[in-house]
Amino acid sequence: MNGTRLTVLQVLPALESGGVERGVLEVTRALAAAGHRALVMSAGGRMVKDIEAVGGVHHAWPIGQKSLWTLRCVAPLRRFLAREQIDILHARSRMPAWVAWLAWRGMAPGRRPRFVTTAHGLYSVSRYSAVMMKGEAVIAVSETMRDYIVAHYPRVPPERIHVIHRGVDAGEFPYGYHPDILWEQAVAAEYPAAAAGLRLLLPGRITRLKGHEDFIEIIRRLKKRGLPVHGLIAGGAAPSKRKYLQKLRYRVRALNLERDISFTGQRQDLKNIMAWSHLVLSLSRRPESFGRTTLEALRLGVPTAGYDHGGVGEILSRVYPQGLLPLDDLDAATRRIESLLKERPAVPPGNFFPLQDMLDKTLALYTRLACER
Numbered sequence: 001m002n003g004t005r006l007t008v009l010q011v012l013p014a015l016e017s018g019g020v021e022r023g024v025l026e027v028t029r030a031l032a033a034a035g036h037r038a039l040v041m042s043a044g045g046r047m048v049k050d051i052e053a054v055g056g057v058h059h060a061w062p063i064g065q066k067s068l069w070t071l072r073c074v075a076p077l078r079r080f081l082a083r084e085q086i087d088i089l090h091a092r093s094r095m096p097a098w099v100a101w102l103a104w105r106g107m108a109p110g111r112r113p114r115f116v117t118t119a120h121g122l123y124s125v126s127r128y129s130a131v132m133m134k135g136e137a138v139i140a141v142s143e144t145m146r147d148y149i150v151a152h153y154p155r156v157p158p159e160r161i162h163v164i165h166r167g168v169d170a171g172e173f174p175y176g177y178h179p180d181i182l183w184e185q186a187v188a189a190e191y192p193a194a195a196a197g198l199r200l201l202l203p204g205r206i207t208r209l210k211g212h213e214d215f216i217e218i219i220r221r222l223k224k225r226g227l228p229v230h231g232l233i234a235g236g237a238a239p240s241k242r243k244y245l246q247k248l249r250y251r252v253r254a255l256n257l258e259r260d261i262s263f264t265g266q267r268q269d270l271k272n273i274m275a276w277s278h279l280v281l282s283l284s285r286r287p288e289s290f291g292r293t294t295l296e297a298l299r300l301g302v303p304t305a306g307y308d309h310g311g312v313g314e315i316l317s318r319v320y321p322q323g324l325l326p327l328d329d330l331d332a333a334t335r336r337i338e339s340l341l342k343e344r345p346a347v348p349p350g351n352f353f354p355l356q357d358m359l360d361k362t363l364a365l366y367t368r369l370a371c372e373r
Contacts, residue, residue, distance in 0.1 A: 006370055007037040008088040009081070009113070011096040013064020015045035019292050020092050020120050023166065027090075028056035030359040039084065041096075063096045070095060077103040086113040087370045092120065097131045114369040119145050121289050122310070125152045137365055139164050142311045145289045164362055166290045167355035172271075173299040175349045179272040187276065191262050197230040198341055201277035203270060203293050204284075206237035206245045211283025211307075214330065216248065218281075220255050221334045227341060229260070234273055236266030275300050279340055282306030283325075291315050301347045303340055307333075319352050 008031055010024050024040060025047060031038035032055025040051050041059045048058045059080075063073050077099055081089065089104055091097035097117055104115050117135030122145070132138070133153045140146040140163050149156055179187075188195035200219065204210040212233060219231040237245040245263075252261050267273055270293075274280055280297040282288075287310025294312050297304045298319050305323035306312040316323045322345045325333040 005036055006031070006087045006366055007039065007085055008090060008366060009039040009041060009084070009086045010090045010092060011041045011063060011100050012092040013096060014043045015040070015047035015051065015058070017045075017047065019166070019290075021045075021047055023118075023120075024092060025050055025054065025056075026355065026359060027362055029054035030363060032056060034363060036363075039086070063099045064093065066095050070099060071102065073099050074102045074106070078106055081107065081113060082111065088116060088366045089113040090116040090118070090366075091132070091135070092118050094123070094129060094131055097134070098128075101131055101134050110373075114366075114373065116365070116369070119149060119289070122148050122287060136160065137162055137369060139362070139365070141166050141290045142314055144287065144311045144314050148289075162361075162365060164358055164365070165353050166292055166295070167353050167358035168292070168295050168299045169355040170299065170351060173296050175299065175301045177271070177275050177300050179269075179275055183269070183272055184276065187272070191230075191232070191264075193259050194230040194232060194262055197228040198279075199230055199232055199277040200337075201232045201234060201273060201280045202283065203234045203274065203280065204282075205235045206233075206241045206248070208244060209284055209286050210235070211281075211285055212248050213251065214283045214285075214333075215281060216251055216255065216257065216261060217330060218283075218334050218337060219261055220257060221330075222338060222341075223257070223260055225334075225338060227338060229341070231257075231261040232264055232273065232277065233261065234264045234267050234270060271296070271300070274302055277302060279337065280304045281337075282312045284310070284312070286310075288312055295319075295353055298347055299352075301349065303345065303347055305337060305340060315353070319350070320347055 012024055015021050028038040028051055038056040040056050041061050043062050043064055044060045051058050089100055091100045104112050115135050116137045117132045118139040119132045120141055123129035133156045138161050140161055142165055146161055146163050149161055202215045222229045252258055274297045280302050282294045289311050291312035294304050294306055294315050305325050306316055307327045308324040309327055325336055
């Protein structure tokens with residue numbers, strides 16, 4: 001280790017957007033603020049400027065493409081690790097983790113950095129995914145993620161698994177937050193039908209896994225029960241998902257719900273949209289490892305409901321159990337949502353899952369690993 005100053009390299013596919021990318025940015029900021037050297041390696045993207053703005057140094061390498069050609073980066077990365085005297089090598093995604101692990105494994109044990117992985121998602125169980133369990137320390141982003149590792153990768157020693165929950169900054173998501181009046185006037189003019197009703201928000205990219213079809217059906221059933229609801233679907237569609245978006249729009253038209261459901265596309269003001277909503281929903285058909293959007297809405301004080309599984313169920317059980325929805329029972333889920341809209345149980349204030357806790361634990365893990373060399 002270079003004295004008390006660590007040199008940490010985080011590797012991930014790209015820096016466009018998303019929870020993993022935001023976590024890398026947050027750790028980079030914390031490392032730089034603590035006087036450490038924070039390096040990030042990816043193919044680049046719009047968040048590179050953010051990494052550099054908080055004191056990080058970005059290295060543009062094509063280490064995220066799912067191709068055997070990407071393994072050409074192994075030998076150059078090995079030289080990079082030695083030249084830059086990296087103390088901690090932290091892999092955040094599967095393909096970069098393979099490149100990182102192969103480079104790391106080829107170094108002399110006494111001269112290589114400590115290898116850390118973060119299991120961000122409930123990946124398919126395979127040899128390809130198993131690389132995320134090869135870290136000398138494996139960070140699980142929730143108890144759900146830890147249980148998944150233990151169940152599907154029993155060879156991972158339990159003492160190597162470290163549960164470090166993702167966190168939310170109270171300053172960025174303050175309890176009781178309300179958008180300013182000019183924003184409200186603008187969005188009300190953009191979505192007048194939403195402004196006049198009870199707003200239900202489904203945030204997240206357009207994909208079959210996020211529960212958009214369930215959301216449309218729930219809106220239909222609530223309207224049939226006489227509730228003046230309006231559904232907001234906030235999320236962009238990648239080129240490969242355009243046909244699915246068209247299918248969703250067709251479904252809305254076929255049910256005569258065009259005045260009752262709005263597709264907002266990708267929004268840069270999602271925090272405001274969440275705060276403007278009466279209820280935020282998480283309807284992912286597959287369990288998520290954490291559920292950051294659910295946590296962000298709750299930290300704002302916005303009632304939130306989601307299927308009772310995975311990280312979303314874990315968060316709601318701890319913070320807002322009234323919002324737990326039964327999976328695979330749309331009738332019961334609709335009744336629970338109707339009850340939430342009518343009774344309006346408040347979200348309790350509290351500093352649950354704080355970002356600083358995540359950062360403190362991550363940097364403490366880095367320091368302990370480096371000192372053990």
